[in-house]
Amino acid sequence: MASTTGPRGAFGLALTGLLAEHPALGPAPRGWPRWSWAWRPDLPAGAGDAPEQDLRRVLDRDAPDAGPGSHLLINRLARSITLAAPDRPGEPALLHPWLTAVAGMLAHEAGHDTWHAGGVVVAGRLWAVLGARESGKSTLLAAWQRRGLLSSADDLVVVHQGTALNGPATVDLREPAARALDAGERVELLPGRVRWRVTGPPPPAELPFAGFVLPQWGDPGICPVPAAERLRLLLQHSYTSPLTGRELRLLELTALPMLAWTRPRDLTRVQESVDALHAALGRA
Numbered sequence: 001m002a003s004t005t006g007p008r009g010a011f012g013l014a015l016t017g018l019l020a021e022h023p024a025l026g027p028a029p030r031g032w033p034r035w036s037w038a039w040r041p042d043l044p045a046g047a048g049d050a051p052e053q054d055l056r057r058v059l060d061r062d063a064p065d066a067g068p069g070s071h072l073l074i075n076r077l078a079r080s081i082t083l084a085a086p087d088r089p090g091e092p093a094l095l096h097p098w099l100t101a102v103a104g105m106l107a108h109e110a111g112h113d114t115w116h117a118g119g120v121v122v123a124g125r126l127w128a129v130l131g132a133r134e135s136g137k138s139t140l141l142a143a144w145q146r147r148g149l150l151s152s153a154d155d156l157v158v159v160h161q162g163t164a165l166n167g168p169a170t171v172d173l174r175e176p177a178a179r180a181l182d183a184g185e186r187v188e189l190l191p192g193r194v195r196w197r198v199t200g201p202p203p204p205a206e207l208p209f210a211g212f213v214l215p216q217w218g219d220p221g222i223c224p225v226p227a228a229e230r231l232r233l234l235l236q237h238s239y240t241s242p243l244t245g246r247e248l249r250l251l252e253l254t255a256l257p258m259l260a261w262t263r264p265r266d267l268t269r270v271q272e273s274v275d276a277l278h279a280a281l282g283r284a
Contacts, residue, residue, distance in 0.1 A: 001038050003198070006027075007027075008020060008026060009028025010153070011099075011100075011153075011165050011166070012107055012110070013028070013032060013103055014029075015035060018094055024199050026202035033174070034079060035080065037078065037099075037106050039082070039084075040153035041085070041086055041087075042086075050124075070085035071085070079228065086109060093189045096153065096168075096189070101158065105240065110160075111160075112158050112159060113159040113253065114239035114240050115128050115234075116156070116239045117155075117156070118140070119167075120144050120277075120281070124283055125210035126152060126164035126209055127212065127213050127281055128164075128263060130214050136263075136265075137154060139181070139267070140231065140274060141171045141198075142173055142177065142178075142183055142198045143172045143181060145169065147271070147275070149278065152164070152166040152167050152169060153169070157239075163208060163209060164208070165206060166202075170198070170245075171198040171199075171201055172189065172196070173195060173197075175196060178196035179271070184196025184198045185198075211256040211257035211258055212258040213259050214259065215261050216261065218262045219264070220263050222260070222261050222262070224258065225258040227254065231254050234250050259280065259284065
């Protein structure tokens with residue numbers, strides 16, 4: 001494990017400025033590059049084209065939108081990130097979706113593997129829980145935390161040469177799941193986007209990467225995903241695009257364990273399903 005000193009960080013980035021002391025972020029290992037993070041109310045002269053296009057070109061999903069007149073400035077030479085917006089976003093929104101989106105893009109540029117996934121920790125290793133909207137991924141992570149277990153961010157997993165570069169243990173729930181788990185604090189992340197945020201202790205910044213979990217709805221059960229389906233699933237759940245030039249790497253990743261975790265939609269049985277998954281991953 002890399003030694004830690006200096007600022008806090010997430011997803012392979014050591015952060016100064018905004019969020020540098022946020023308790024949801026753990027200490028950044030010494031080898032992580034330092035990036036400054038700042039807010040200003042207007043776009044500086046000569047800033048160039050609106051950098052949101054930079055994000056939208058790389059991310060499979062829409063980049064965050066802080067409203068009219070907002071821009072995200074990324075200076076790769078100076079390693080600085082500036083959010084120019086009339087109103088300063090609150091810390092919940094800065095932590096996610098803004099930091100997640102920027103970190104996903106920068107990790108992709110650095111050649112890391114990035115997945116639209118949350119992370120769960122079992123026996124000192126991180127598993128990526130793949131999942132699109134309505135897959136129950138965030139509900140799993142919140143229930144995982146309530147069991148006293150460690151997790152990473154619910155929207156991004158970054159892996160570099162077999163090591164997971166972890167993010168904050170924040171989970172954003174929709175209201176029905178928050179009520180069922182009796183968890184979360186109401187936050188408005190972006191205009192009109194309200195969630196209930198659950199925050200646990202940050203996981204270790206770096207952990208060995210174990211493999212993938214694919215949540216599914218149905219009768220309870222856990223089984224390996226057939227090898228013939230794994231490449232398609234990894235492409236489907238990649239956080240960034242394009243993936244040109246990384247085809248061999250994706251094929252290598254299909255050799256890692258990938259488990260299909262099937263459970264009922266019944267929110268009263270969430271903890272039962274989480275316990276079954278935890279036991280299965282402990283044996284994997």
